[in-house]
Amino acid sequence: MSEFMIDLRGSLGILANPDVMSYLLKGLLFTLGISVIAIFFSLIIGAVLALVRNYCAHGPARALRRIASIYIELFRNTPLMLWMFVCFVMCPAPSFSKGFASLLGFTSTVAVKTLFKATVALTLFTSAIMAEIIRGGLNSVHKGQFEAAYSQGFGTLQTMTLIVLPQAFRNIIPTMLSQMITTIKDSSYMASLVTVELMGCTKLIISKANTYNGTWVDRFNRGTINVTDVFVLFGFAFIVYFAINFTLSCVVRMMRARKRA
């Protein structure tokens, strides 16, 4: 057997290791969980920002509109990595109990704090993008809808919540789904702060590949990390990310095609 085949077999053995596999799958769960949480909260923050930026056009409310515009432009024109680091040092985080930390599978509460801060960063960043998506949806609702609602005696709040927002959201569901893809990809930025989601977990396993790939002899001969380990482990991560995001993008394409038909 060639040296390459031996290395490759060792590398594939890493994935066959149940401890490694369950660790990576836990990372995947975190990737999905973090993305869903970030999307959920950024929907709320984004909706508020979009409404304020679009409709607070008169009187003292204009100051609010100014703030919303600044927030959106600021986050859209600076990288997520900046906000990861900013939140890492500046974002206040509640102190989590030891029990909660071990529930999430962490040995220290510090890691949970970092995870919290990183999720806040991702949410704040995604909110700005979401605000622009929702604004696009609001602008796609015909002006006549407002007038019709007002003429039926609806107040501003009712018009928004019962007439405009439902239509706006229906129009932007495909765009929001593709933002989900972006957010799943963006959650990998967390790997620079804390090892918890798929990207970070994969990187950690690669740095310890010599203990899993069968080259480890004893503590004097610690084995080697082979290039096949890099290919197999990152390859696994590529496949997982691709499978999820490609499925989502197919759904998006289907929805857009149906809308056009």
Add this chain to the structure above:
Amino acid sequence: METIFSAKAWATVWQYRATFLNGLINTLQSAVVGLVIAMVIGFAIGLMATSGRRGLQAVARVYVEFFQNTPLILQVCFLYYALAYSGVRITVVVVGFIALGLYHGAYVGEVGRAGIQAIPAGQFAAARSQGFGYAQTMRYVILPQTVKIILPPMVNQVVALIKNTSCLYIIGGADLIATTYNFVTGASTGGAYGPAYLVGGLLFFLVCYPLSMMAGRWERRLKARDQMQKGGEQA
């Protein structure tokens, strides 16, 4: 956060201003070279996707789907580790050029494809009827018309590319964000969080915001013109 009002922290940042400037230059350098590679790849992908040949279209599709559906950070790490463990001596900067170019090449390709497909089929037929070959049709008839359509999304891609240089931190790059982070955590310079992040972020913003504004304005003007044309047709 209090450090924003600390004169001492600001003094430290000012003292090390060359560091920030250097980071900005590195970021811009990665962005420019990455953009050139992305344009070359994107051009090829765009042409392949609209070529009408099954094989070429499939290649373009697979390329675009792969790069758009996996994180850039993963691509950067993979490239860096794979080359390093194969014994190839390569600098972080070069890995950055290649990774950014490959990733954004997929997006530029999609922008180009959409631009070419927006041209009415009659234009292709007209060019062919005048005896134009494929290259001539593209060069003289189609591409000049696509430029104005793809300009706004292309500029948005440039902004995304500049922002994405920050991914290089993960492999130890020296871009603006990595520089800022290393500055605030450095042994001799550490602690000046507020001013340092403000300066680092502001530099990024100053580069990206004018570009975003420009793209937005072009897009609105294009839309207004389209609507005017549509209105004219209806009348």
